[in-house]
Amino acid sequence: MLTFVARKLGGLIATLVVASVVIFAVLEVLPGDPASLMLGVNAQPDTIAALRSELGLDQPAAARYLSWVGGFFVGDFGISYTYRVPVAELIADRAMVSLPLALMALILSTAIALPLGTLAAAGHNRWPDVSIMSFAQLGVAVPNFWFGILLVYLFAVTLRWLPAGGFAGWDAGLGPAFASLALPAIALALPQAAILARVMRSALLDVLHEDYIRTARAKGLTAGSTIWRHGVRNALIPVLTILGLQFAFLIAGTIIIENVFYLPGLGRLIFQAVAQRDLIVVQSLVVLLVASVVTVNFLVDLAYAWVDPRLRHGRR
Incomplete structure (x- = not known):
């Protein structure tokens, strides 16, 4: 190990x-x-x-x-050419918006996709499978910024349940802050949930044709117990891969979504820094984004080893 x-x-x-x-x-x-x-x-x-x-x-x-x-190595990223303040201070302030937004979207997409993908695989070629995959295909096809505009029209303009844009700030309380991030998180999460549900379905269908699944059924386990106890865990390897990649997509997606919802996050900061040619901010932000993606992929590799013990011992 x-x-x-x-x-x-x-x-x-x-x-x-x-x-x-x-x-x-x-x-x-x-x-x-x-x-x-x-x-x-x-x-x-x-x-x-x-x-x-x-x-x-x-x-x-x-x-x-x-x-x-x-x-x-000492947390000194230099001084912003435009704002004349330390870059680390700028990034820290904006990260308090972008990181919760990305985590909310990742948790939401995972919570939606894994049960739906499992349900689609369990009802293969029946109405649950057809219905879920139809909605997943729609979710893959719809751009997240256009979906965000629809959410604003429905929940902010028509129903007036959530704010249309801006960020209330954490000082205003958890309720207003999370309400400001709700629509952007949903706009980011649903297209990713559609992709993840399709991957979960395909991976689980492959696993359900393995010999050990038939053996478990022959020993008297129900179909549901077989899927959850033996199928889902063995289908998680490709799902974990997509989760690692999705984090990169969510971070990149915030550049557009934060401008749609006028959120003061890292995505909006890098957009402004590019427009103002604030190179030190652009360099530091891009390296930090790369580092976050690489670190998440490293954690995904460790998760591989936890899910599949053969990887811990170097066996394929």
Whole structure:
């Protein structure tokens, strides 16, 4: 087990190093100068040079990269070119919106998809299967931002149950804060739940044709007990893979959803930073998003080893 964890941890570190180099290099070759953009078209050359020196933009690229990466180990991501505050402070404030939103969407999609996928597999080629897969196909086809607009029209404009946009803040209490995140979380969760339900159904159908399932039925177990005790756990490997990938999709989806619902989260921050050419914010945010996705995939690999003991001992 330790060898398995060490191998996966080494892959995680190597991925983060390569990702940081690629992200820094890509943003370096983009045209335009942040100092010139901040000061405007009428700025004097000496003023631009002074600002470049203040921001550290006059240093060699290698030195700036090492300084930037070194700051990650102490929580110093630099100073925002636009907001003139520490990037870590900006990210921490916005993460208090995006992380609860992503977790709510992930929990909601999982809670919807796993029972529906299991029910569809148990009623294969009967009305539960046909109905669930029809709705799942619709959920896959509908973009989450358009679905979000429909939710706003129904629950905010027509029924007036939930706010149409904005974030009440955690200081206002858990109720108003979660009410502000409810519609965005549903808009993010339902398309992902449709995908996960289809994967759960397919994986469980494959498992139900295995010999040990027929043996369990021959020993007298009911169909429901066989599915839940022997089928679901063995079908979780592909489901865990999709869950790990879905976290990346949810984080990326917040960029659009947070702009639709006007939420002050990481998605809206990275959109603003790109528009304002605040490269230090863009670099730090993208690396953190990559790190979060890689870390989740690492945890999914550990979950593989828990679900399938053969992986812990290196057997296929």
